[in-house]
Amino acid sequence: MTGIEYDDFLDLEYEPSATDLVCEFTIDPAAGMSTEAAASRVASESSNGTWAALHVDEDELTHLGAVACEIDGNRIAVAYPVGLFEEGSMAQILSCIAGNIMGMKAVDSIRLEDCTWPASIVDGFPGPQFGPAVATEKLDAGDRPVLATVPKPKVGLSTSAHVGVGEAAWRGGIDLLKDDENLTDQAFNPFEDRLAESLAARDRVQEDVGERKDYLVNVTAETTEMLERVDLVAEHGGGFVMVDVITCGWAAVQSVRERCGDHGLAIHAHRAMHAAFDRTDHHGVSMRVLAQIARLCGVDHIHTGTAGLGKLENEDTPGINAWLAGDCHGLTPVLPVASGGLHPGVVDQLIDALGTEICIQAGGGIHGHPDGTHAGAKALRQSVEASLEGVPLGTYAEDHEELATALEKWGAETPR
Numbered sequence: 001m002t003g004i005e006y007d008d009f010l011d012l013e014y015e016p017s018a019t020d021l022v023c024e025f026t027i028d029p030a031a032g033m034s035t036e037a038a039a040s041r042v043a044s045e046s047s048n049g050t051w052a053a054l055h056v057d058e059d060e061l062t063h064l065g066a067v068a069c070e071i072d073g074n075r076i077a078v079a080y081p082v083g084l085f086e087e088g089s090m091a092q093i094l095s096c097i098a099g100n101i102m103g104m105k106a107v108d109s110i111r112l113e114d115c116t117w118p119a120s121i122v123d124g125f126p127g128p129q130f131g132p133a134v135a136t137e138k139l140d141a142g143d144r145p146v147l148a149t150v151p152k153p154k155v156g157l158s159t160s161a162h163v164g165v166g167e168a169a170w171r172g173g174i175d176l177l178k179d180d181e182n183l184t185d186q187a188f189n190p191f192e193d194r195l196a197e198s199l200a201a202r203d204r205v206q207e208d209v210g211e212r213k214d215y216l217v218n219v220t221a222e223t224t225e226m227l228e229r230v231d232l233v234a235e236h237g238g239g240f241v242m243v244d245v246i247t248c249g250w251a252a253v254q255s256v257r258e259r260c261g262d263h264g265l266a267i268h269a270h271r272a273m274h275a276a277f278d279r280t281d282h283h284g285v286s287m288r289v290l291a292q293i294a295r296l297c298g299v300d301h302i303h304t305g306t307a308g309l310g311k312l313e314n315e316d317t318p319g320i321n322a323w324l325a326g327d328c329h330g331l332t333p334v335l336p337v338a339s340g341g342l343h344p345g346v347v348d349q350l351i352d353a354l355g356t357e358i359c360i361q362a363g364g365g366i367h368g369h370p371d372g373t374h375a376g377a378k379a380l381r382q383s384v385e386a387s388l389e390g391v392p393l394g395t396y397a398e399d400h401e402e403l404a405t406a407l408e409k410w411g412a413e414t415p416r
């Protein structure tokens, strides 16, 4: 017989092996509990331990205990042996590293901050098909940021009105029409009608303007239904789907990725509900980790915030984007999407903060232009051109009237 107790899960001398998954947490131990005691409970509950000491037949046991191997103030590192995990199942990984421990009494709060993913786990996941290469493989954006827009109001527009907004935006210089996160298949704008009419409009615009355009249609639904919608996108000749990855769940995202792989469709990941996990700095799961998970599961784009220049709270956008662009055992990078309260007057600051390998998405910042969507789209494209040429927006606006009107309306203000 062998014993399993909390002490078995703490070893500050332990050096993680190359195959371990190492997770960093910020923890706030419960009153009267040392950080060491809380850390060992985190490692125990998230791997193979429980609250009681156990006695198990050694011959019947594979040793899969995690090790709390580093403590630095309230920041701890836990190393998980790869055998703990089922290959290619993000749901199972999260049931370990972000499961019961999120609610255990041994900690008043706990936040999963960062993961170092070993090849032994990454190899079980497909990663993205295209990532930033959508700019040239599916669109004609070249080296500039990819530009997207979401019609507003976010729901309620009829199919023809929604398509009309998209057409005006494409003609004004936007690459991608995007559905909003809560537009799926409602009576006022049914999925299949919207899909067919939008892609027909896309084809007309492409023909007229000589630039490839596409449509991020929101396929989010129950998984079987979602896969049928993915098939419909392929049948109608679309190049992308959009998925609300947090609300529909990672197992569903994995299914969508597989089906999109069959069709060569890129996946635009909207992160609605992420803030339920990442908004506070002491509890939950960081956006950094959510973005890592999204890359492993294989999305091509994901919203990562606006470096403080938009309407939503967000954590370290440049740091997350750098991770999405960096090496991860050969996975294709992900194109980060800056979205939420952006308008032409902040594009120069946005590109300064995040570089050009991004997608810039503006809804209100295009359709709220005093001269309408077409002018708003032109203004956004002009602000990108000015920023890439290193010309101050005000100077560029002297002979670009749409940009001038946008600057008059919004200046360089960040909305709230």
Ligand SMILES: O=C(O)[C@H](O)COP(=O)(O)O
Pocket (backbone or CB within 6 Å): 150, 152, 154, 180, 181, 270, 311, 339, 340, 341, 342, 361, 362, 363, 364, 365
């Ligand atoms: O889905 C999104 O990204 C938001 O709806 C962005 O809209 P906004 O540009 O109007 O803030």
Ligand SMILES: [Mg+2]
Pocket (backbone or CB within 6 Å): 150, 154, 180, 181
């Ligand atoms: Mg939205």
